[in-house]
Amino acid sequence: MRRTLSKLEQLTQVLRGHTTMLITMQDNPDPDSIASACALRKLANTLSEVQCSIAHGGTVGRAENRALVEYLGLNLRQIGQLDLSQFELFAMVDTQPGAGNNSLPSEIEPDIVIDHHPCRPLTRHCRFTDIRSRYGATGTILVEYLNAAKIKLEMSLATALLYAIRSDTQDLGRDTVHADIRAITHLYPLANKRMLSDIQRGKVERVYFQMLVDALKNARVIDHAIVTHLGEVENPDMIGEVADLLLREDSTEWVMVCGFFRDKMLLSLRTSRQDASADKVARHLVARKGTGGGHPSYAGGQLSLEGLTERQKAVLVKKIVERFVKKVGGDAAKAEPLIASKNSPIS
Ligand SMILES: [Mn+2]
Numbered sequence: 625m626r627r628t629l630s631k632l633e634q635l636t637q638v639l640r641g642h643t644t645m646l647i648t649m650q651d652n653p654d655p656d657s658i659a660s661a662c663a664l665r666k667l668a669n670t671l672s673e674v675q676c677s678i679a680h681g682g683t684v685g686r687a688e689n690r691a692l693v694e695y696l697g698l699n700l701r702q703i704g705q706l707d708l709s710q711f712e713l714f715a716m717v718d719t720q721p722g723a724g725n726n727s728l729p730s731e732i733e734p735d736i737v738i739d740h741h742p743c744r745p746l747t748r749h750c751r752f753t754d755i756r757s758r759y760g761a762t763g764t765i766l767v768e769y770l771n772a773a774k775i776k777l778e779m780s781l782a783t784a785l786l787y788a789i790r791s792d793t794q795d796l797g798r799d800t801v802h803a804d805i806r807a808i809t810h811l812y813p814l815a816n817k818r819m820l821s822d823i824q825r826g827k828v829e830r831v832y833f834q835m836l837v838d839a840l841k842n843a844r845v846i847d848h849a850i851v852t853h854l855g856e857v858e859n860p861d862m863i864g865e866v867a868d869l870l871l872r873e874d875s876t877e878w879v880m881v882c883g884f885f886r887d888k889m890l891l892s893l894r895t896s897r898q899d900a901s902a903d904k905v906a907r908h909l910v911a912r913k914g915t916g917g918g919h920p921s922y923a924g925g926q927l928s929l930e931g932l933t934e935r936q937k938a939v940l941v942k943k944i945v946e947r948f949v950k951k952v953g954g955d956a957a958k959a960e961p962l963i964a965s966k967n968s969p970i971s
Contacts, residue, residue, distance in 0.1 A: 628768040631754050635769070638713070638735055638752045639672035645713035645736075648703065648728040651682030652860045652885075653718075655692055656761045658684075659788035660717040662696060662781055663766035664738065670775050674713065679703045681727025682885070685859030687826030692787060695819060696780055703727045718762040720755075721746035724915025724926050738765055741917055742903065760793035760804035767807040782814035787823060794868075798921045831858070839866045839881070843962035847954040850876050850962060851945050854883035860890055864924065867892040873962070878952045880909075882941060889914075889927045889940060893948075896921070909947050913940075 639645075647664055649657040661678045668674040679701040684690050693700060704727065715736035719726040722744050728734065736752045740759040747753050756765055763785045770777060777785075789808055793800045796808065835854060839862075843852035850870045854863060860883070867881040871894040878900075882891040891909065893902045906916035906923035916925030927944075929937055949956045 625768070625772065628765075628772045632769055632772045634752055635667070635736065636671050639668055639674050642672070642674055642712040644711050645674050645676045645715055646703075646706070646708065646711040647676050647678045647715045647717060648719070648726050648734070649678065649680045649717060650719045650725045651680050651727055652685060652725075653680050653682075653689065653700075654686075654788075654791065654861070654864075655689060655784070656763050656788040656792045657718040658689065658692055658696070658698070659781070659784035660738065660762040660766050662698070662784055663763065663770060664715055664717055664736075666775065666777075666781060667766070667769055667773060668715075671773060676715075677701050677706070677711070679706060682860060684861075686861035686865060687828045687832070688791075688823055689826075689861065691823040691826035692784060695823060696784055703729075708732065717766075720744045721750070722915070723917060725924070738762060740765065741919070744917075756803075758799075758801050760796070760798075760800040761789040761807075763788035763792070764801075764804045764807040767810060768803065771810065777811070777814050779814060779816050782811045783816045783819055783823075786811040786815040787820055799919045832862075835859070835862055836866070840963055841961075841965070843870060844959040845873075845876075845962050846949050846956060846959045848876060849878040849880070849949065849952050849954050851880045851948065851959075852882075852962075853941055853945075854881065857883040857885050860885040863890050864892040864922075867894045867922075870894075870962075871896055878948075878954075880945070880948045882944065884929060884937070887928060887930050889929055889937070889944075891916075891925045891927075891944065893918070893923045893925075894921065905948070905951050908951055909944055 647661045649661050665676040681703050714734040716734045717738050720739050737747050737750050738754045740762045742757045743755040839852050839854050863881050863883045867879045870879045877897050879894040893906050895902045901920050902923035903918040906925045910916040910925040914927030
């Protein structure tokens with residue numbers, strides 16, 4: 625708390641005298657990105673009457689995340705469509721300069737960076753940073769700020785932050801510290817539990833099931849790992865969602881899912897091994913070709929597909945899969961399909 629109090633003072637100094645700020649989230653923002661951006665906006669509004677816009681570069685794909693955005697009544701902006709010269713301050717939450725998963729132009733150095741991913745070299749230059757890489761969620765850091773500033777949380781923000789911490793830590797089951805538990809305990813009585821349940825059961829379009837079926841059909845089991853490729857996706861969040869699902873297979877310790885979104889190859893890694901570092905594996909897989917990072921049990925990466933032919937793209941996927949299998953100690957020759965196809969008993 626002492627740390628947060630002194631940080632809060634520094635943050636107030638940075639905000640002082642300014643009227644506008646752009647808050648950048650991950651391109652395809654997850655609940656932690658979304659809730660953290662709202663919490664920072666609340667802080668900036670309350671501490672210093674700074675008006676904030678919240679922006680990202682990709683899409684909000686996952687049904688739960690769209691439901692969250694709708695519930696919060698957020699008007700999320702596309703960074704590429706904004707006149708950035710109208711903002712006096714720039715902030716980044718749940719991502720960092722150079723992370724590869726946000727679209728703030730590299731010539732703009734953010735004034736404020738609050739995140740729970742490992743600190744990146746470019747972040748060190750920023751005026752105000754608070755990087756707590758052991759925390760389960762960026763939302764937890766912001767709950768501490770809001771509490772330190774004695775700001776009363778409205779129900780919608782409390783609900784969003786609770787959902788953020790629960791989803792980043794899978795209900796406190798992965799990569800969690802005591803602060804996350806404290807934050808959840810604080811938020812729980814303030815949150816709208818019925819809304820939380822509605823958000824988690826967000827409606828999906830029919831195409832979702834097609835993607836799911838393709839993902840499962842393409843999945844290959846290699847020793848204790850599962851790998852699948854979704855091909856072109858309309859919804860990049862699907863990649864992480866499928867990775868979470870496949871990790872539930874009872875003999876699986878590692879999962880890698882990849883897919884193409886716009887001109888990038890995205891990949892998600894998951895592990896249930898306590899001694900593993902998914903973030904390190906992610907960085908190894910994309911080494912010299914892209915960016916990667918994350919947390920001990922879940923991580924991701926991205927590689928540019930610009931200028932590649934279909935054939936070259938396929939070669940790239942093959943190479944990344946090979947690297948992954950080698951890294952997690954599997955034998956690619958033993959690959960077998962996850963599911964055998966059967967005729968439906970209904971038709
Ligand atoms: Mn996060």
